[in-house]
Amino acid sequence: MSRILFTCAYDGTPWHGWQSQAGGETVQDVLEGAFCAILRGPLRIAASGRTDAGVHAVAQCFHADIPEGCRMSPENWRAALNAHLPASIRIMQAREVPADFHARFDARGKVYEYLICTAPVLSPFLAGRAWHRPLGVDAGALRRALTVYEGEHDFRRFAARRGNEPEHPPADFYLRTIYGTEIAAEQGGDLLRLRFHGNGFMYRMVRMLVGTAHQVAIGKLTIEQLGSMLTDLQKPKTRHCAPPEGLYLQRVIYD
Amino acid sequence: MSRILFTCAYDGTPWHGWQSQAGGETVQDVLEGAFCAILRGPLRIAASGRTDAGVHAVAQCFHADIPEGCRMSPENWRAALNAHLPASIRIMQAREVPADFHARFDARGKVYEYLICTAPVLSPFLAGRAWHRPLGVDAGALRRALTVYEGEHDFRRFAARRGNEPEHPPADFYLRTIYGTEIAAEQGGDLLRLRFHGNGFMYRMVRMLVGTAHQVAIGKLTIEQLGSMLTDLQKPKTRHCAPPEGLYLQRVIYD
Numbered sequence: 001m002s003r004i005l006f007t008c009a010y011d012g013t014p015w016h017g018w019q020s021q022a023g024g025e026t027v028q029d030v031l032e033g034a035f036c037a038i039l040r041g042p043l044r045i046a047a048s049g050r051t052d053a054g055v056h057a058v059a060q061c062f063h064a065d066i067p068e069g070c071r072m073s074p075e076n077w078r079a080a081l082n083a084h085l086p087a088s089i090r091i092m093q094a095r096e097v098p099a100d101f102h103a104r105f106d107a108r109g110k111v112y113e114y115l116i117c118t119a120p121v122l123s124p125f126l127a128g129r130a131w132h133r134p135l136g137v138d139a140g141a142l143r144r145a146l147t148v149y150e151g152e153h154d155f156r157r158f159a160a161r162r163g164n165e166p167e168h169p170p171a172d173f174y175l176r177t178i179y180g181t182e183i184a185a186e187q188g189g190d191l192l193r194l195r196f197h198g199n200g201f202m203y204r205m206v207r208m209l210v211g212t213a214h215q216v217a218i219g220k221l222t223i224e225q226l227g228s229m230l231t232d233l234q235k236p237k238t239r240h241c242a243p244p245e246g247l248y249l250q251r252v253i254y255d
Numbered sequence: 256m257s258r259i260l261f262t263c264a265y266d267g268t269p270w271h272g273w274q275s276q277a278g279g280e281t282v283q284d285v286l287e288g289a290f291c292a293i294l295r296g297p298l299r300i301a302a303s304g305r306t307d308a309g310v311h312a313v314a315q316c317f318h319a320d321i322p323e324g325c326r327m328s329p330e331n332w333r334a335a336l337n338a339h340l341p342a343s344i345r346i347m348q349a350r351e352v353p354a355d356f357h358a359r360f361d362a363r364g365k366v367y368e369y370l371i372c373t374a375p376v377l378s379p380f381l382a383g384r385a386w387h388r389p390l391g392v393d394a395g396a397l398r399r400a401l402t403v404y405e406g407e408h409d410f411r412r413f414a415a416r417r418g419n420e421p422e423h424p425p426a427d428f429y430l431r432t433i434y435g436t437e438i439a440a441e442q443g444g445d446l447l448r449l450r451f452h453g454n455g456f457m458y459r460m461v462r463m464l465v466g467t468a469h470q471v472a473i474g475k476l477t478i479e480q481l482g483s484m485l486t487d488l489q490k491p492k493t494r495h496c497a498p499p500e501g502l503y504l505q506r507v508i509y510d
Contacts, residue, residue: 011379056380078376087382121333124266125311125384127342 003101004074005063006045006081007093010056012244013128014088017053018060027051027089031062034084039070048107048252052204054244056129058113059092061252063103103252109179111251112196112206114242116214119190130191131210131246136218139185139192144223145213146181146194153178153230157237158209159202176200195250204241211240258356259329260318261300261336262348265311267499268383269343272308273315282306282344286317289339294325303362303507307459309499311384313368314347316507318358358507364434366506367451367461369497371469374445385446386465386501391473394440394447400468400481401436401449408433408485412492413464414457431455450505459496466495 010027020028028045035043047062066072072080074094081091115130117123118139122132156174166173182195194213196206212229215221229238265282275283283300290298302317321327327335329349336346370385372378373394377387411429421428437450449468451461467484470476484493 009379011382058378058380082376087377088379090376090379092376092378121337121345121347122342123313123347124264124343124345125313127266129380 001068001099002066002071003063003097003099004066004077004094005061005097005101005103006077006091007059007061009058009090009092010060011088011129012051012054012056015053017055018047018050027057027060028062030085030089031081034081035064037084038080039067041067043067046103048103048110051247051249052244054128055247055249056245057249059251060249061103061107061254063097063101065099106254107200107252108255109197109199109253110201110249111253112201113248113250114194114196114206114210115246115248116192116194116210117190118192119187126191128245131242133214133218137192137214138217138219139183139189141219141223142192142194142213142217143183145216145226146183146196146209148223148227148230149178149196149209149213150181151178152176154233155202155205155230156233157229157235158205158212159237160204160208160241161237162203174202176202176205206247207242207244208238208240210242210246212238214242215240256323256354257321257326258318258352258354259321259332259349260316260352260356260358261332261346262314262316264313264345264347265315266343266384267306267309267311270308272310273302273305282312282315283317285340285344286336289336290319292339293335294322296322298322301358303358303365306502306504307499309383310502310504311500312504314506315504316358316362316509318352318356320354361509362455362507363510364452364454364508365456365504366508367456368503368505369449369451369461369465370501370503371447371449371465372445373447374442381446383500386497388469388473392447392469393472393474394438394444396474396478397447397449397468397472398438399478400471401438401451401464403478403482403485404433404451404464404468405436406433407431409488410457410460410485411488412484412490413460413467414492415459415463415496416492417458429457431457431460461502462497462499463493463495465497465501467493469497470495 015027016025018027045062045064078091078094117130117132118137120134154174155176178198180197184193270282271280273282300317300319333346333349372385372387373392375389409429410431433453435452439448
């Protein structure tokens, strides 16, 4: 058996998210189908984490254990899988890793990017690939809002509920560290690229960070009110979740 | 009656080119359908020129004559049309022009861009939007090849036949001027953006210019051989036509 770590990119538009589900049509299902076609037998893969329907990945990582009888070089695995995959899902890199390496448990951090288009009309080349907010976005206020998120905080008000959330979570359950944020203006200022680098992100957390920062950027929330959402932990979660189509899993960081 | 000049962008992937045809599914058909829905009656539009199936436009131009009873500001026309159009076709700008202005006959030049991706694997975000040539493309040779095209030349060997080509064309029939070419490397050198600015381009001409220059870039044709294709006019047309998905009508130039 050999364990290979794959880096894949996908346009999330046509897929029902990463995670395998009955009915298929998820990125994991399509990837496992490609392995199955090559190996003539089923194989499970383990990703660094899920992405939601419509969310994109520039560099999602997953590992797979290749049975002994089916050895190929990582390069050849990349080519063979791409030959079986649709153009919207591509294996970008592959390399062998130790048998105890794990795509999820060994991830030390992640980088996400979020695209906001502020042009009056959304270009057809950004349809499904950016959040269109043509009115009143103050990029300076957005930058200040992102800075508030930096550092170690309890992000419970920026995490959507999922079935597996415990009723009495331990004190550090929602604690995450955002090492840094960036915002770059492209295409003459019409396209804002937000960047989040952190040690981990909870379910829908990046979209909730973006959606709430956007409230600051349009003057509906003050920086102080935003800051209090990281300290007033008894209040409800944010209601502002940016849509999936602007979100890109940009990088998974390993040692 | 008022004549409005519209600038539109489209992702050509799902459409059978610009030009209206039986069976619809062309950009012109969809645009005329949107006018028809708003005006509750048919209206013909006139573009700066056609684009082929799969070819994109960042700024195609067309004009339309709005009947007297249906006046709206150009701004409102833009919004009304976009409300009726799919996300892959967008009206970007609209302005009133004199009644004798014509989107085709008044065009003084055009700018086309062509994207070539030389990365080992084509990113899903470039699928249908660039020509994937992962092997052996020498960007320096490509730059020298494009320079050969600059100036006024008889481009008959770089023009595909169309039904309307006369049997005995006048001497200047294939004469066009390319004012300039550019090539820029993006995404760490993996994406080459070729730019052509000329007074006019014949049917498939840009794709034939790119396809033939690519032969130089992979060492299959010398610069001298390429140059002779603009002077040895009795020989056959080039066989090298780059695919439509890399091509973008970038700008139509008016006085």
